[in-house]
Amino acid sequence: MREAFRRLEETNPNPEGELHHTNAYTLVVAVALSAQATDAGVNRATKDLFKIADTPQKMLDLGEEGLIEHIKTIGLFRNKAKNVIKLSRILVDEYGGEVPSSRAALQSLPGVGRKTANVVLNMWWKFPAQAVDTHIFRLGNRSGLAVGKDVEAVERAIEDNVPAEYQQHAHHWMILHGRYICVARKPKCPVCPIRDLCAYEEKTLG
Structure with a gap:
């Protein structure tokens, strides 16, 4: 878990949400x-x-x-x-x-x-709150990073299992990874930085 988030941080040190806002x-x-x-x-x-x-x-x-x-x-x-x-x-x-x-x-x-x-x-308030959307739910269960039958279970899994130093940005790293790499139909396993740590057995080859 620690190594997975270390790598996600390495690929994107300061992840940000993609919704535009001013306050x-x-x-x-x-x-x-x-x-x-x-x-x-x-x-x-x-x-x-x-x-x-x-x-x-x-x-x-x-x-x-x-x-x-x-x-x-x-x-x-x-x-x-x-x-x-x-x-x-x-x-x-x-x-x-x-x-x-x-x-x-x-x-x-x-x-x-x-x-x-x-x-x-x-x-906004910089609390380590974990907002679980469809991308995080899919990624959490597919990879084994945060397994749960519903979004609240996945949220608890992130809170319980992700090391404290990665809690603040955990949901952003997971959303972006799920949105652009671990996509629903054909995950881009060859370019995934955590593919060797991932529990998903049906990895894509290209």
């Missing part, structure tokens, strides 16, 4: 919008949105219909727009327009689940 609020919105959508698609939709609505109050001023005009290229955009407006209202009314640094508080916001909360805690 904690735009990060919450971007991650909430990314459910069942690609990061690239969300980034295209929010490029102009965040220029005019980068705080909860500005988003409320824009309104649900105004928001829809920006995000209608994203899947489930109507429901997501409703949630973004609702969470913006809660942030203004209950948190003085600031994004809380508590998982429970984040998860109480409409459209914000555990994965979204963990992303925000990790990327």
